[in-house]
Structure formats: C-alpha cells, structure tokens
Amino acid sequence: MLRSTSPAQPASDPADPVAEPSRRFDGRLALLALVACLLLTVLAWRETARTAEDDAESRFALRVTELHQRLENHIQTYVQVARSAAALYTAFPDVQRAEWNRFVDGLGLSERYPGIQGVAFARRVDPSNAAAVAGSARADGIRHFRIWPDAGGPERVINLYAAPVTEQNLRALGYDMLSEPIRRTAIEQARDSGEPSTTRAIQLKIDEGNSPSPAFIVFQAVYREGQQPRSVEERRAAFVGVVLTPIRIVPMANAVFGPGVTDVAATLYEGLLADADFPLYRSRAPSPEKPELAAEREITFGNRVWTVRYESRPGFALETESWKPPLVLAVGLTLSAFLSTLLWALTATRRRALEIAGRITASLRRREAELDQLFNEAPLGIALIGQDAKLLDCNPAFARAVGAPRDGLIGLDAKLRAQDPALATAIDAAIGGESVRLEVDQLLLAGGRHSHFTVHLQPVTTPDDPPFVMAFVEDIGDKRRAEQHIHYLAHYDALTGLPNRVLLFDRIGQAAKQARRDGTKVAVLFIDLDRFKVINDSLGHSFGDEVLRSVARRLHAGLRDSDTVGRLGGDEFLIVAPQLHQASDAAAVAEKVLLQLSSPFAVGGQSFVVSPSIGISLFPDDAEDAEGLIRCADIAMYNAKDGGRNAYRFVTREMGARSRERLDLEAALRRALQNGELFIVYQPQVRISDDQVVGVEALVRWRHPEAGLIMPNRFLPIAEETGLVQSIGDWVLNEVCQQIRRWKDHIGLSIPVAVNISGQQFRDGQLPAKVAAALDGNGLDGRELEIEVTEGTLIDDIPAAVSTLRALKERGCLIALDDFGTGYSSLSYLHRFPIDKLKIDRSFIHDLEQAGVGDSIPRAIVGLGRSLGLSVVAEGVETEVQLQLLRSLKCESFQGYLFSRPVPAEELEPVLAVRAARGGHPARVPLSAAP
C-alpha cells in the first residue's frame, strides 16, 4: 500500500570508491591465506624430507648390519672348514690321503664355499725325517712329490695332503709352509693359540704364474692325539701340523655381495681403513658420484681385522620414501593456491552479494520514494478504498478534484457520498474484485465541483495487506470541451459560426435523401458578395470579417428553421433549402436573400451596401449529390455576377458549358508561358498641356492558339487563383526591362515604362530583389521603370507595403497607384506611401460624360495629387470631351484610346523615336492599329 517514506538513500555505485577498500581486503585475506598455506607446506615438506632422510639412514644401517652379519657368518663358516678338517685329523691321526680327499670332497667346496681353493694338511717334519715323509708321499701315489724349497729351517711344516685333487693343489704339495715368513707367522700364531689364524692378504702359491687374485689362508693347528694343550709351551710341544684352507677373497666376498645385492656396494680393506692402501675387494666398480649414504664396519677373524666400507647405490634412494617430500611440496603448493583462490572467490562472492543486496535495498527505497512522490504529485486523483468502502487514503490531486481537504476525506464512506448511483454500484463491484471503468458528470463524493470525470476502480490484493480498491479519477472536462471544440471546428465556420463546407455537404446529403423519399426538391443557393474583395482589401481584414458576420446574421435570420445557411469560405455562402415543390420556391428564397441584404450595413461607423450574386441549383433536376449541386450553383452564381450583380440565376446547360470553358482556359494558361503565347503591348501616357509622351504602360496579352487574343481581365483572375500570376509577373518584368534596354539602344528612350504588379507578386517579399535583378541584368536605372500597384494591394498590410515600396524607391523606381478612387482606402494612409503618381480609374473618366455623375472624383483626385506633390494620370480617355474636361481640371496627363491603343513595341517605337529626337508632339497612333 502507498504511504509516506523517508527520502531514498542513494544506491551504492558499483564504481563507488567506498567498495574499493573491501575489494582490497578480499585480496589481502587471500594473500594471507596463501602465505600461511605456503609456510605450512614448507614445514611439511621439510619434515617429510627429514623423516625420509632418517628413514633412509635407518634402512641403510639395517641393511649394512644385515650384510655385515652375513659376511661375518660367511667368514666364520669358512674358518669353520679349517676347524672341521683339524678335528678330523685330531680324531684320526692316521687318516690316509684318500680319506682326506673324500672328506674334503664331501664338504662340496666349490658349491658351498666358493673361494676356498682346497683344504690341506701340512705336517710338522723334522729335517731328519723329511726324506721318509717324501718317500711315503710318493708311495702314496704322488710320484713327483718333493719338499720345497730346498733350504729349510730346523723344523718344517710340509704340505702333505691337499684336496680336492687338482693340478694346482698337487703343485702345492711338498711346500714348506714355514719357508715363507707370512705363512710361518700365521702358523706360529695358530700353533700357539690353538685358534684359527689367518695370513694377511697374499697371493697363493698355487696362483703363482696366473693373474693375481688376493687371498688369505686360514690355519688351524693340530695337536698330538688325545692332548688338550693349555699353554703355549704345551701347544708347541704337542704341535703336529696345521690344516690350512687357502681362500680367494673375491669369490668368497661375492657369495655375500654378489649380483643379488644391488642397493649397497661393499669394499673390503685389510686392517683399518685409514691404513689401507688399496681394497681387497669391490662388489661394484667405483662411482665418481658421492654416495648418499655410507658406513664402515670392521670384521675380526683369526687374528685379522678387515674393514668393510658400505655405500648406498643409486637404487637405494628409490627404495626410500624420498618421493614423499616433493610430493608433499607439490600437493602443498597446489592446495595453497587452491585454498587461497577459493577463499578469495568466497570473500569476493560474499562481498558482491552484499553489494547487490545493498543496491537492491537502495533501489527499493528509491522506488518507494518515487511511488510516494508519484502518489503525492500525480495530476491524476488517486484514492484507496477499503473493503468497508471507507476512504483509506488519497492524494492531493484527488482532494483537489473533490474540492475538500485531504484529511477531511479520509475515513469517509465513498459509497454513501457518491452522488451517482452508478458510482456506488461500481464501488461495490470493485470491492467484490471487479475492475470497473466509468465516466461520470460529477465527482466521487458530494461537495465536489461538476465536470466530466473518468473513474477507474481497480481491486488490489497484496500478500501483506488486506485487499483494497484503487480509484483513479481523471478530470476530463477540458478534454471533453476540446473534443467538442474540435468537432465544432470541423463542422462550423469559426468566423460566422455557420455550418462549414463539411456540414453543408452532410446537410445537402440528408436533404436529398429526404427529398428522394417524399418526392420534393432541394435548392442549393450559392451566394457571393459583389465587390467584397475591394472592401476587404481596402478596409482591412477585420473590417471584412465584421461584414461577413453581419451578412451571416442576416441570412440566418431571414430563413426557415429547416433551411441551412453555411459559409464555404471567403465571401461565399450557401443556403440549403429542403422540401421545395417547384423552382419558384427556390426563387422566393433568393428574393428573400436579396431583400435581407439590400438595406445598408453599418460597420465600424461606416455605412455601405453589400449586394449578393446568387446561383441556384435544384435536386434532383441539376445534380444528384452535394458536390454536383454546389458546382452547378457556383456556375449559376458566376452567371449572375456577369449579368450585372445583385441578382440570382438558376443554373442552365449553357452555363455548364461556359464553366468547362473556364477550366479549359486554366489548363491552357499553364502551358501558355512555356509555349511563348504571352506577349506585351505598350500604351503611351501623354502630357495634356503639350501632348508630349511622358510615359508608357506595359500590358500583357495572351494569344491562344485556338481562341485567339485573350485579354488580361479574363485570364489574370484565373492566374491569381492558380498562383500562375507570380511566374507571369516575373516574365513580364524581365521582358519589359529587356524592351527598355532595346529602346534605349535604338532610340535613346528616356521616359519611364510602367509595369503592373499583382497583389501576390507584391506581397511575396521578393519583389525589390527581382526588380533590382531585372534592372541590373539589362543595365538600367531604377527611374526608367515605374511600378504600378493598386490601392487594395497596399492597404492589406500597410507596414509591409511601406517597406517594399521604400526598397523599390531606394533602387530608384517610380511608384504609381493604379485604379485610384475605386477602393475604400483611407486617404489618411496615402501620405505614408512613397508614391509618385496617382492613376484615376477609367470608370471615373467614363462617368465624366454621364449626366448627373459629374467630375467630383477626378477633381478630388487631381486636387489630392497636387497637394501631395504627386503627378496624376487619367486612364481610359477616349474622347476629346473627356480630355477637355481633364484639362480644365488641370489633370497632368492622360492615357487612352484617344491618343493610342496599347500597341506592340515595334509599332510604338517610331512614336517614341520622334519624341526622343524632337522632344515635341508625336504623331497620333491610329486606333485601328491597337490590339
């Protein structure tokens, strides 16, 4: 429901700078989130990297421990072989070579102990016993057995048994182990300790001559049967020999670090790493790259220390979780970007939502305020009527229309106050949910002013408020009046209030219909006021208007109620007289009109007579429709005018023919200019005192190809009606100026030539320019041209006329006032016009000889001209009597058949030539020569 609201807050502009900080805040928040996420990512990445590193190290240590343990076990197993063999010999001191061989073969050395070249027994031999030992060996099948080297110490330890029986092992038989210091040291350690003893890395005797391969020999002392010596002395005393196992390091180590171990490389050094010059063994070729992980372990067996260096291989890293840190970093970065973008999008979306909500709210407020403003300022009366028909609210326009204060209206029962029962019914219908529109001639509530109103009742239902009815009240009184006025203007003449052409047509149509039904006649009377143009032109339009109103009143007063008087325009009136029985009834109406208008009119303090020319046509005799009837009456009217005015005529067939002829003339005139059918004749003006030619008047003529010569009085009115008079006038002006030029050139003409200027030509504002152009175009002075205008032309718009005449005068032209005395011009205006000459109309000259009329007007005009310093020319002088009278009146000059008819230029030229040459009397031009 409409109600007052506070002014609307302006909506926040999307480009409002206030919104900018919040947009920046969104960006900063997202950036903060991004930085935090990146920090977390870096932390997680570093933690994962550290864990992965720890994990790799643990795994490496474990792996190293495992491999090292395996190596230790492996070596112990190898050492154990020497122990087992020693145990065999201890258990069976008489063991034979063959049994030794079988025992060793049973160990399966090549499969189970790769690197052990054999298991041998070297026996302690006194030098004295050496030959027997050798002989026994040879007897045992070793045919080439010999003890070597030859030089030996007091005690020898001779290699007696060596299995498996291979060529290499056989070659080592007979070798005195003590002959070589490294072996001897190891043997002595084994003897003294009772524990396995090993040599340092050496090259085996059996390998001598072959490619070097590092090896070592494990010795296990064997003591005399059944003895368990406890001290070194006892051991030395009980010592019978040693079991030795030569072991090649590479195969042995390969069994542990062979191709199956790909993740870790192992390098064996003898002794401590710091002391080692070169490695005994490498499981992998050395790599130029630094290993990621490395560890060193020592291994002790016999009396030896070896160091093993373990290094992680590139493959090791793959097995660790080293992929985790980059993954964590990648995921972290992605999540950071995603989360910060998401946060930015969410905050931006939220901000935008808030902005939109703000805008919508502002827009709603604005709309509410606009509605409120509309309600209060609307020119349309708006009221809200509740379900109980009481007025809930109304706007000032409604209160104005009702004519009561707004506060006093609210709460009133609209139905009770409605004056029109239809309005009360409409309110009921609207309360019932119906949309109602009605027009009333009073207002909704009592107390209002009377006018035409439209009331539109529109039921309204809203979700929030109870239903109500909106009443829109519009005062259409003005509109109605305007419509009536438009209707009036469309059908009535604004000046006289009489029916116009449209309504007249309608009335004629209705009358004709009626006449057809009852067999009666309808008369149409076309009335034209004689000489009204003169009245209008000379006394002014407002005067003319008043005359027309007076005529209208008289026409209306004199007719029956059933008759219709209308105005067609200008001074043309029409009377429609229905239900006539014969033509004489129409004649009676015409007579009545003549009578009505016969008494003088008094307008503006002046009294004068207006005579009508009336044309009559009858339905159904002359035409069947309004247009035809009016046309016929018009023709008849022209006939009445031609017949002497102040008369009426019934239309006849002959009249129709003449009318058609006039139409033909109009069409022919349009072509006349192009076809060169117009031409000009010139009539001289003569000074009365000495018969001197003092001027020439140019007069237009039309030679029709069929009709022959047509005079201007016949075709100029048609030219004026059709507007052709403008182009005819232009043509005449130029033609005359050209002729003046020719006369000047031929005969030295020095008198002015007068040109008639029509009213239309004078008023169109172009005349001074056209005259100037024609003069300039022919190299003429202004004074060589005289402009002839009628009184009526000037009186129409005096200030404009004065200005045009002044412009012509400035160019040097002479001005003559034509037909002077025929109009009703106020002589008081005359002095305002810059004119040079007055021309007395020929009707006054004609009247000079008429009995009873006299010379009063020519005399007055001559007197007026003299007092104003103007020359006076009398027109239409045909007789010597007229000339004498004019002379006696001291009229200056004359123009007329008496001296010369208007003649072609070439005919006039000799007359003018004489005048120019002699300055004396020209010869009179014969009357017969004039057209």
Ligand SMILES: Nc1nc2c(ncn2[C@@H]2O[C@@H]3COP(=O)(O)O[C@H]4[C@@H](O)[C@H](n5cnc6c(=O)[nH]c(N)nc65)O[C@@H]4COP(=O)(O)O[C@H]3[C@H]2O)c(=O)[nH]1
């Ligand atoms: N009965 C009689 N008549 C005489 C005598 N002497 C001259 N007239 C005629 O009197 C008229 C004088 O011209 P207006 O008064 O200017 O009256 C002129 C003038 O108003 C108009 N007119 C003629 N030529 C032109 C023209 O080129 N332009 C315009 N706008 N009007 C013209 O037509 C009117 C009639 O011209 P016109 O027929 O040529 O008639 C001429 C002329 O032939 C005479 O002794 N007895």
